[in-house]
Each structure stands twice: as C-alpha cells, then as structure tokens.
Amino acid sequence: MMPDIPALIPAIAAALFGLASLLQAFAVRRRWRDRRRLSACHRGAWLLAFLLITLLSAGLSTSLRGYQRLVAEAPVADIQVRAVAPNTWALRVDLADGTHETVQLSGDDWQLDARVIKWTPRAVTLGAEPLYRVERISGRWRNAAVAQTQPPSIVDLAGDNVLDLWQVKRRFPAWLPFVDADFGSATYMPLIDGARYRVSLAAAGGLVARPADPATAELIKASGW
Numbered sequence: 001m002m003p004d005i006p007a008l009i010p011a012i013a014a015a016l017f018g019l020a021s022l023l024q025a026f027a028v029r030r031r032w033r034d035r036r037r038l039s040a041c042h043r044g045a046w047l048l049a050f051l052l053i054t055l056l057s058a059g060l061s062t063s064l065r066g067y068q069r070l071v072a073e074a075p076v077a078d079i080q081v082r083a084v085a086p087n088t089w090a091l092r093v094d095l096a097d098g099t100h101e102t103v104q105l106s107g108d109d110w111q112l113d114a115r116v117i118k119w120t121p122r123a124v125t126l127g128a129e130p131l132y133r134v135e136r137i138s139g140r141w142r143n144a145a146v147a148q149t150q151p152p153s154i155v156d157l158a159g160d161n162v163l164d165l166w167q168v169k170r171r172f173p174a175w176l177p178f179v180d181a182d183f184g185s186a187t188y189m190p191l192i193d194g195a196r197y198r199v200s201l202a203a204a205g206g207l208v209a210r211p212a213d214p215a216t217a218e219l220i221k222a223s224g225w
Contacts, residue, residue, distance in 0.1 A: 014057035107139030
C-alpha cells in the first residue's frame with residue numbers, strides 16, 4: 001500500500017521538530033546548571049517555539065489521517081434500514097474504513113453528508129490524492145411544513161478531532177496553500193423498511209446513493225418515490 005503522502009509530510013515535520021525540542025531541552029538544562037541564565041532563557045524560547053510547531057504538525061497529520069483517499073468512484077458506506085415505529089427507523093451504517101454505527105432517525109428520507117478536500121496540481125504530482133470524510137447522517141422530512149415543526153434527528157459520524165483540516169483551511173487559508181478546494185456534499189434516499197443502500201463518492205466530489213440490491217429498487221418503485 002502506498003504511504004499517505006499528505007499525512008506523512010506533517011508527521012515527518014512533527015518528528016523532526018520533536019527531536020529539535022528535545023535537543024533544546026537538554027541545552028536549557030545545561031545552561032541553567034552552568035548559571036548562564038540569559039542563554040538558558042533564549043534556548044527556552046526556542047524550545048517553546050519548537051514544541052508548538054511539533055504539536056501543530058502532529059495535529060495536522062492526525063486530521064489528515066481522518067480522511068479517506070478518494071480515487072475514481074470510491075465506496076463510502078452501506079446503509080440498511082429497519083422500521084421500529086411510525087416514521088422512526090433504525091439504520092446500520094457500515095463505513096468504508098471497516099467501522100459501523102447503528103443509529104435511529106425520524107423522517108421520510110435519510111441524508112448522508114461528507115467533506116471533500118482536493119489538492120493543488122503541484123501536490124497531486126507529488127502523489128496527493130483527493131480526500132473525503134463522512135460527517136453525519138440525518139433524517140429528512142419531504143414536506144417543508146412538517147420539517148419546521150419536527151425536531152431534526154442528526155447523528156455525528158466524524159468523531160472528535162483536536163485539529164480539523166477543514167476548519168484550519170477556513171480560518172487560516174494561507175497556512176494550507178496546497179489545498180485547492182474544500183467543500184461539502186450530501187445525498188439522500190427514502191427510508192423504507194428492509195431497504196439496503198450503497199453510497200459512493202465520485203472523483204468530482206459528489207456523493208451518490210443507489211439501491212444495493214434489486215429488492216430495494218423494487219421497494220423504492222413501489223413507494224412512488
């Protein structure tokens with residue numbers, strides 16, 4: 001398997017600056033013991049700077065690893081629907097990374113949201129490929145009036161991230177010049193008891209949902225959706 005180039009670069013930077021921080025820590029201790037206070041404070045300032053860069057680089061690498069590679073049309077999730085009450089549904093969501101979630105939604109349709117990141121041509125020539133990360137799944141009411149009176153059912157699928165590449169790009173665009181575009185994509189399909197769906201993401205960045213089997217296609221046709 002090819003190494004994850006975008007995540008590998010900040011990981012290497014974190015390792016190098018971590019080593020530099022360790023060397024600075026030894027230098028601070030040695031100068032303090034030699035009573036060279038001013039020099040020790042100067043080295044201490046460099047130590048803090050290197051530590052900050054180490055933490056930022058490590059956080060960026062971790063954030064990048066939270067995204068999946070996007071090549072051609074990539075599988076994103078398989079979704080199974082089961083009715084548990086009127087307009088209430090239990091869904092099993094099997095993600096492409098091997099994890100799965102069981103969620104409960106209310107509504108007429110389910111909707112899956114993802115974030116997509118594309119790199120500049122220069123980064124692509126170095127091996128960087130588009131990335132995506134599934135964000136959440138939610139229930140959707142087709143009637144706007146009903147949607148205004150019913151509380152939304154939303155389940156987070158992304159998990160907690162100390163440093164999110166999406167937010168860093170939004171707040172500090174100059175920090176990530178190698179990111180060409182970052183945007184969201186969503187798709188939805190009807191909630192039908194026994195239905196099975198497959199969601200994929202095209203290289204252009206759009207989520208696509210399809211019936212996973214002929215039986216589901218027949219259920220959708222019969223529902224008039």
